Amino acid sequence: MMDTILQIRQLEKSFGRRKIIDKISFDVQAGEVFGFLGPNGAGKTTTLKMVMGFLQPDGGDIVINGFDLKRHYETAMGSLGGIVENPELYQDLSGRVNLKMYARLHDGVTNDRIMEVAAMVGMQGRLDEKVKKYSLGMKQRIGLAQALLHRPKLLILDEPTNGLDPAGIRELRDILKRLAHEEHVAVVVSSHLLSEMQLMCDRVAIIHLGRLLGVRTIRELTDLSRQTTVYRILTPEAQAAAEILRPAYGEGIGELSEQGLDLEVATDRVPAVIRLLAMKGVDLYGVTRLESSLEDAFLQVTGGGLNIE
Numbered sequence: 518m519m520d521t522i523l524q525i526r527q528l529e530k531s532f533g534r535r536k537i538i539d540k541i542s543f544d545v546q547a548g549e550v551f552g553f554l555g556p557n558g559a560g561k562t563t564t565l566k567m568v569m570g571f572l573q574p575d576g577g578d579i580v581i582n583g584f585d586l587k588r589h590y591e592t593a594m595g596s597l598g599g600i601v602e603n604p605e606l607y608q609d610l611s612g613r614v615n616l617k618m619y620a621r622l623h624d625g626v627t628n629d630r631i632m633e634v635a636a637m638v639g640m641q642g643r644l645d646e647k648v649k650k651y652s653l654g655m656k657q658r659i660g661l662a663q664a665l666l667h668r669p670k671l672l673i674l675d676e677p678t679n680g681l682d683p684a685g686i687r688e689l690r691d692i693l694k695r696l697a698h699e700e701h702v703a704v705v706v707s708s709h710l711l712s713e714m715q716l717m718c719d720r721v722a723i724i725h726l727g728r729l730l731g732v733r734t735i736r737e738l739t740d741l742s743r744q745t746t747v748y749r750i751l752t753p754e755a756q757a758a759a760e761i762l763r764p765a766y767g768e769g770i771g772e773l774s775e776q777g778l779d780l781e782v783a784t785d786r787v788p789a790v791i792r793l794l795a796m797k798g799v800d801l802y803g804v805t806r807l808e809s810s811l812e813d814a815f816l817q818v819t820g821g822g823l824n825i826e
């Protein structure tokens with residue numbers, strides 16, 4: 518059973534005469550981590566601010582847990598927990614006191630609930646230290662605990678991994694996945710990194726210049742047979758290698774250099790390419806995947822045989 522927690526329909530926003538968000542529509546279900554992926558300036562923060570009620574849309578609808586934000590603002594907001602950028606915390610107070618003060622803003626948040634959310638974000642052992650002694654990752658986790666106190670059905674996090682180190686990112690990722698998959702919260706996270714989204718999300722919406730290019734499951738995005746990527750084949754015999762590859766992979770052959778040649782090919786063809794070259798006696802020093810940029814990811818989504826609705 519699908520339980521739609523967030524519905525966005527034809528959302529629009531302009532700043533001055535510039536249209537920043539152009540008729541965006543998508544749904545987020547309970548129990549999924551939904552990624553909002555796009556380069557700097559794409560309109561991620563603007564969209565999420567409208568969902569969080571900080572910014573008024575020019576057109577379209579936002580429905581949270583069945584309640585339209587325009588007509589039932591308070592009820593809709595009651596289902597939402599969100600953090601934009603850094604959470605505001607009192608630096609000279611402990612994590613526990615910060616949570617208690619925040620809890621007063623909501624009805625019925627008990628001390629037990631405070632301990633429960635602290636455990637969810639892995640901070641139960643550190644609650645009595647002052648916030649100013651926390652690392653950035655710990656502050657983020659207290660911010661997350663705050664957002665969870667009133668049991669929101671929808672959690673919105675704008676670039677939550679900004680500034681975190683790899684270990685911090687991994688911990689946050691695990692927390693968010695657990696919240697979605699075990700507590701059935703609908704979690705929305707934005708990012709400009711596809712690689713990060715792949716590890717964290719169940720589905721990803723790609724936004725570019727204020728327009729939604731498409732929504733894909735991670736499985737669709739990572740289906741190797743449908744994606745082509747540029748690989749650099751390291752060999753002193755680039756010319757010979759190119760001739761061997763030409764009949765089957767001619768269209769993908771890119772630049773030849775002293776280091777080797779670049780070949781654009783579907784990832785599931787790479788083993789066959791290596792076998793072919795090795796069989797023909799070409800010396801191979803390595804095959805590296807050239808980092809695919811976000812633009813490549815967009816191209817894969819828009820032009821790689823996937824239909825955009």
Ligand SMILES: Nc1ncnc2c1ncn2[C@@H]1O[C@H](COP(=O)(O)OP(=O)(O)OP(=O)(O)O)[C@@H](O)[C@H]1O
Binds near residue numbers: 560563
């Ligand atoms: N208050 C504002 N007034 C005018 N223009 C704005 C305002 N806020 C955002 N913009 C513009 O809207 C566009 C989208 O900005 P937004 O912050 O939503 O992008 P983003 O996807 O969150 O980018 P980033 O990855 O850098 O956070 C940008 O071109 C930005 O300059």
Ligand SMILES: [Mg+2]
Binds near residue numbers: 561562675676
């Ligand atoms: Mg932003």
